[in-house]
Amino acid sequence: MSDSTPPVPPLPDRSAAEAARVTEPAATTPAYDPATDPDNTGVPTSLGDDATAIGRGFFAALFDLSFRTFITRRLASVFYLVGLIAIAIGFIVYLVNGIVGGVSLLWYNTGAGITAIIATVIIVPLVAFIAIIALRFIIEAVVALIAIAENTERTAQHTRR
Template sequence: MTDPTTPLPPLPEQPAAEAARAGGAPADATRPAYDPATDPDNTGVPSAPTSDAGAIGRGFFSALFDLSFRTFITRRLASVFYLVGLIAIGIGFLVYLVNGIVGGISLLWLNTGAGISAIIATIIIVPLVAFISIIALRFVIEAVVALIAIAENTERTAQHTRD
């Protein structure tokens, strides 16, 4: 409930959406306003052109054979490494599970208690080790990708301070 005697504030000169698009930059600004939709690494740090103009359009193989290590390929390959790691962990899980159960069954004929213990231990330990391996794989890949992101953002910051 508003009091009719209270004066309303004046309306702005332009709608908020237009002011946000303009970014409050002066008309003679040389750089466009930051657009989060075009941020390649979702860090919130605007990307700036690198000093090496040829590095912008480089393909995967030219980056792979870059002997100066100015271009990182780790972020591009992180999902591939994770998928290969998951497949390797899955294959290891199946091999150890089958071997443990078969070994436990073969022990049943010699010593029933040892065979049952081996089967139960296999059913408990192998999935637990596989789960911990998946977590460790994810941690390692995330740590490497984070280090690469830090290196890229540090390089961008250094370029902005030189300007």
């Protein structure tokens, strides 16, 4: 008959209460100093290889065929700005067209023209606001997904034997 009980791990050399009483100096990391930051990213240089990967040039990362370096986090603000500009252009175009269309309706049907102007003034800003929120959500989700991928890769590198 085989013994199916799992092995018991060894006990620590001191109790938890004793370990809590002993104050050992904690390892401190140096404070961030912008003057010594080599690439102005805020990433400490103690990361070794990770710091050089972050500091790589944009075009080197863009043409990295192994996809080991992500550029999405670097470009997120650019995508957001371009999206905001596109939403602003759409807002202006639809607002002007709606008001001009409503004014042109005033000559034939006063009620329809006033309704079109009021609907344009209410709906177009509301849709633009919802579009800005949706754009932000999408960009944040993509950036979070990339951050998860980077952190998972970093964890996998540190746990390999």
